[in-house]
Amino acid sequence: xxxxxxxKPLLAFSWLFLLLALLETLWLHxxxxxxxxxxxxxxxxxxxxxxxxxxIVIVNIDDASLAxxxxxxxxxxWPRAVHGELVQGLTRQNPKAIVFDINFEQPDVYRxxxxxxxxxxxxxxxxxxxxxxxxxxxxDASGPPVKEIASLVGLIPTAAADPNxxxxxxxxxxxxxxxxxxxTINFTEDKDGVGRRYALYTEAYGxxxxxxxxxxxxxxxxxxxxxxxxxxAWRGKKNAFPIISYADLYQDFSREKPxxxxxxxxxxxxxxxxxxxxLHDLRMTPIDSVLPGQEILAMxxxxxxxxxxxxxxxxxxxxLATLLLLLSLFLAFAxxxxxxxxxxxxxALSALALGASYYALTHLLLLPVLVSLLIAWAYYFACALQGxxxxxxxxxxxxKEFSRFVNPHVVRxxxxxxxxxxxxxxxxxxxxxxxDIRGFTSLSESRTPQQVxxxxxxxxxLQVEVVFRHGGSLDKFIGDCIMAFWGAPLDDKRHAQRAVAxxxxxxxxxxxxxxxxxxEGGDFDVGIxxxxxxxxxxxxxxxQRREYTAIGDTVNLASRIEGLTKGLSRILVSHxxxxxxxxxxxxxxxxxxxxxxxxxxxxxxxxxxxxxx
Numbered sequence: 001x002x003x004x005x006x007x008k009p010l011l012a013f014s015w016l017f018l019l020l021a022l023l024e025t026l027w028l029h030x031x032x033x034x035x036x037x038x039x040x041x042x043x044x045x046x047x048x049x050x051x052x053x054x055x056i057v058i059v060n061i062d063d064a065s066l067a068x069x070x071x072x073x074x075x076x077x078w079p080r081a082v083h084g085e086l087v088q089g090l091t092r093q094n095p096k097a098i099v100f101d102i103n104f105e106q107p108d109v110y111r112x113x114x115x116x117x118x119x120x121x122x123x124x125x126x127x128x129x130x131x132x133x134x135x136x137x138x139x140d141a142s143g144p145p146v147k148e149i150a151s152l153v154g155l156i157p158t159a160a161a162d163p164n165x166x167x168x169x170x171x172x173x174x175x176x177x178x179x180x181x182x183x184t185i186n187f188t189e190d191k192d193g194v195g196r197r198y199a200l201y202t203e204a205y206g207x208x209x210x211x212x213x214x215x216x217x218x219x220x221x222x223x224x225x226x227x228x229x230x231x232x233a234w235r236g237k238k239n240a241f242p243i244i245s246y247a248d249l250y251q252d253f254s255r256e257k258p259x260x261x262x263x264x265x266x267x268x269x270x271x272x273x274x275x276x277x278x279l280h281d282l283r284m285t286p287i288d289s290v291l292p293g294q295e296i297l298a299m300x301x302x303x304x305x306x307x308x309x310x311x312x313x314x315x316x317x318x319x320l321a322t323l324l325l326l327l328s329l330f331l332a333f334a335x336x337x338x339x340x341x342x343x344x345x346x347x348a349l350s351a352l353a354l355g356a357s358y359y360a361l362t363h364l365l366l367l368p369v370l371v372s373l374l375i376a377w378a379y380y381f382a383c384a385l386q387g388x389x390x391x392x393x394x395x396x397x398x399x400k401e402f403s404r405f406v407n408p409h410v411v412r413x414x415x416x417x418x419x420x421x422x423x424x425x426x427x428x429x430x431x432x433x434x435x436d437i438r439g440f441t442s443l444s445e446s447r448t449p450q451q452v453x454x455x456x457x458x459x460x461x462l463q464v465e466v467v468f469r470h471g472g473s474l475d476k477f478i479g480d481c482i483m484a485f486w487g488a489p490l491d492d493k494r495h496a497q498r499a500v501a502x503x504x505x506x507x508x509x510x511x512x513x514x515x516x517x518x519x520e521g522g523d524f525d526v527g528i529x530x531x532x533x534x535x536x537x538x539x540x541x542x543x544q545r546r547e548y549t550a551i552g553d554t555v556n557l558a559s560r561i562e563g564l565t566k567g568l569s570r571i572l573v574s575h576x577x578x579x580x581x582x583x584x585x586x587x588x589x590x591x592x593x594x595x596x597x598x599x600x601x602x603x604x605x606x607x608x609x610x611x612x613x
Contacts (some may be wrong), residue, residue: 001423013386014330014379020328021375031371033192038370039287040194042361043234047287050235053302055096055267058243058294059086062320065247067377069469072250076278077112079173080104082250084121086272089253091125093265097216099301101185101273101281101560107581115174122179129216130175132182134209135168143168146207152183154215162208167204181219183212185297187283188229195285197229199299213297216269217304222242224304231310232299233364238288241298246272269305271298313360313367325349325376329383339384346380380414425538430487430550431499431577433472433530435463435506438566439523446520456480462509470502475549481562485550488537496532496580500607504530504585505559510570516529529562531574560595561604569606578605586610 024030031473053141067078073082080265083100089099092106097230108115115553122128135143165594171182188197201208214224238286257611273294274281281293295392303309325346353369360367444452467474467484471492475483487495506528514524539546557574565572568590578587585607592601 002376010330010334010386013082013382014305014326017322017379017382021322021379022319024307024375025322025371031374034374035368036190036192036194036196037232037363037368039366039368040196042358043286045556046358046361046424046599047234049239051308052235052240052299054242055268056241056298056301056305057268057270058241058298059246059249059270059272060243060294061102061246061269061272061276061279063278065245065250066276070251076276077108078212079111079577080118081121083113083119083272084170085253086246086250087118087121087125087128089249090265090270093263095127095265095270096220097127097129097269098125099212099269101131101212101271101297103131103133103170104172105133106147107174111190111381117178118181119176121303122175126181127371128179129181129183129204129220131185132172133170133207134184134186134204135170139167139168140166142166146205149209152177152180152211156201156208156210158203158206160509162205162207165207167207167209171532178460179214179496180206183210183215185293185294187211190282193284195283195296197231197592198296198303199229200224200227202560203228210311211300212318213304216301216536218267220305222304223307223310227451230303231366232296233285233303233310234285234299234309235302236287238291238295241295241555244541257517264561269301271301273297293487308364310361310364310366313365318368322375325372326379326411329376329379333387335382339387343380346376350377393426420472425536427539428488428535428550429609430485430529430535430554431494431495431532431538431580432483432485432535432550432563433499433503433528433554434559435482435484435526436527436562438527440480443517443520443524459513462513463506466502466505466509470498470505472488472502473548476547483555485535485537485557486527486557488550489548496530497575497582497584499530500571500573500577500581500585502605503530503573504609522580526570527565529558529559529573530571530577531561532559532580556597557595557602560597561602564593564595565574567603571606572604573607574606575603579601581607584610 069078069082073079087098088455088473093563115560126497146161146167147163149155149167149169149171150157153169155167158317172180182198184202186199186202187195188199188245189195190197198213199208199211200214203209208226210224211217218295249260252258271294273291275294279484283293283296284293284580285296316583327340327345333339333347353373355371357367360585443455447455460482463482464474467482470486472484472486472489473488475485477483484499485495486492486499486502492498506526510524513523517524531554533552535550535552535554539549540549540551541547569588572590573587581587586609587605587607590606594601
């Protein structure tokens with residue numbers, strides 16, 4: 001497709017499209033879910049080939065642990081003394097940290113001695129951490145004063161810190177404050193409900209509340225960026241971290257001679273959490289739609305320990321990329337470049353951009369390109385469609401003008417083939433019709449030459465409409481005779497039936513035309529002859545002038561049959577045409593007749609429409 005002519009409509013359309021594109025990339029973000037899903041897919045593909053840090057281990061309270069410890073600990077929640085025994089067993093192996101992903105918000109009023117045993121197990125430890133939950137800000141007025149809890153929960157004051165503020169936090173009240181080493185574990189999800197980030201510091205009234213992984217990492221000497229959150233760089237699939245059943249470990253610690261290695265947890269970060277069905281700690285992430293919260297916490301610790309969190313590309317990159325793509329496409333279409341070639345170039349650029357995005361992700365850079373590409377493709381298809389419709393309108397106008405003189409089928413094929421018939425000069429099986437006027441001499445004697453021409457034009461217009469309506473090709477006018485044929489240039493297996501149907505309607509149109517003429521049209525009549533057979537069809541003539549026509553014995557015989565209609569029947573068809581029509585019409589036999597140029601006689605038939613019976 002070549003261009004659009006004037007660039008003004010394209011320019012106006014492009015400005016509107018650019019405005020919508022900037023609104024989308026800067027403000028609306030309606031396509032952001034698609035970008036997120038594509039990024040999640042790439043993250044998932046890369047993560048499955050990576051292994052998480054083996055020094056981060058999960059002790060899991062799974063469904064089997066709840067069942068196996070039923071006799072020892074009863075139903076959930078277990079007495080805190082059970083966790084105390086676990087802490088003691090782990091502490092003996094000198095882990096770097098023991099991190100609980102279990103809330104101890106309320107003291108056990110029914111088993112206070114169990115809480116006491118848990119606190120006794122914490123004596124002398126400085127590496128056991130507990131979760132903290134940041135409540136909604138609307139509850140802050142009922143929360144404790146900052147000055148009372150700042151040191152307990154590790155609040156970090158900024159220059160804007162309000163010493164008189166209240167912050168609603170749910171701390172581990174079952175644990176004695178002297179053992180509090182806490183951080184928040186609030187799940188951070190995007191608008192689509194997927195957790196791709198983990199909080200590092202939550203700001204409240206000028207105070208920074210560290211998250212649990214940030215608190216652990218800072219205490220262990222790992223660098224923690226002073227920012228609200230981090231994009232998680234995922235490694236592995238679901239259950240990729242080393243996971244040990246809580247029941248297995250608890251029971252092994254209870255043996256006189258443990259079966260497990262005595263240094264299994266030495267120098268490791270041990271995370272105690274749960275993925276048991278009834279505890280409802282399952283979250284949607286790029287890795288899995290039901291990932292246990294303990295694995296998200298473990299991945300945050302992995303990122304901080306190994307300093308490999310994701311970095312997001314600058315916010316201005318997507319609008320700039322969109323602008324450059326749209327500008328390039330506009331220039332290409334404005335210069336009337338071929339739309340297919342433009343599409344191929346855009347396809348190559350799309351593949352390159354997607355490949356670059358995947359490569360950037362391997363270097364921990366999240367490079368969003370999908371929305372920009374989708375907008376560019378939408379603009380491309382809109383411009384291509386606009387060009388196609390413009391070209392189609394021009395073609396239709398050309399066909400309409402040209403069809404006044406030439407059969408519409410011929411025009412359509414000429415346009416489709418770029419100006420030359422694809423089937424010129426070939427033998428085709430067709431049906432040829434000749435229609436000649438009878439009794440026109442007396443009618444023309446009472447009219448002026450101009451009136452005669454108008455009369456003929458009126459009659460020919462009515463009859464040519466019938467030919468075209470039945471799919472025929474108008475070959476030519478020979479004086480007051482019409483020559484038409486069916487079966488070319490377009491294939492038509494029913495060419496004989498259509499030719500006979502056209503002849504019958506031409507006879508009906510003749511009757512209406514005679515009524516218009518009144519008494520003067522009494523002698524006005526036509527003879528129509530049809531024959532079916534092989535003929536040479538194509539553009540025939542000189543280099544200066546050619547016409548699409550049919551030649552051969554089939555054409556000659558159709559003309560001879562038309563000459564035999566006088567005195568026999570208004571319409572006569574050959575035996576070949578009658579056979580091809582099958583049972584579609586009724587035929588009256590007129591016997592065999594000899595025609596000039598043929599030794600054998602020709603059987604002739606007069607067609608009629610089938611009666612309702």
